[in-house]
Amino acid sequence: MNWKSDFYSQSAQYALLVTILLAPVGCSQSNGLERYSVSGEVRYDGKPAPLGEIMFLPDRDAANPGPGSIVEYRDGKFNLQDKGVIGGAYRLRITGYDGIPVRMESGVDPGGRQIFPPYEMTYEFPKEDTTLVIDIPQRKSR
Structure with a gap:
């Protein structure tokens, strides 16, 4: 399984949730909600994380009506521009x-091996362009 299919298989419930959340709102700027860009860095063990994805899911429990988005990062850097957030949780x-x-048997997986399990957090975005640094905590050894 490659890194992207691994990501999506691990988060099938989230993909379904994103689909459900995006359906009533739509994915375009024409839905009347102003979107703001989010850029920044993902760090793991104090260094930029090499490769991965970030899913932005509006927190419905906090009454956020906004659309969701997904962005890929490389060398820790990401930039979510045209499909940004509306602000809020x-x-x-x-x-x-x-x-x-x-x-792999099916070819080559360019993403490589998972370096940390999917990490989840909440964030309250302001109604403006935002720079965000995400520090993924190291898992404690058992």
Whole structure:
């Protein structure tokens, strides 16, 4: 399984949730909600995380009517511009991979191996463009 299919298989319930959440609102700017860009960095173990994705899901429990978005990051950097957030509470789900291609039966997975389990957090976005640094905590050894 490659890094993207691994991400989506682990988050099938979230993909369904995003679909349900996006359906009534739509994905375009024409829905009357002003969207703001979000850029920043994902760090793991104090260093930029090599590769992964961030899902931005509006927090319905906090009455956020906004659309959701997904952005890929590389070398820790991401930039969510045209499909940004509307402000308010969001749930973020972050995945991370080492970026070292892995040979598999079905070919080569360019994303590599997972370096941390999917990490979830909430964030209250202002109604303006935002720079966000996400520090993924290291898992404690058992």
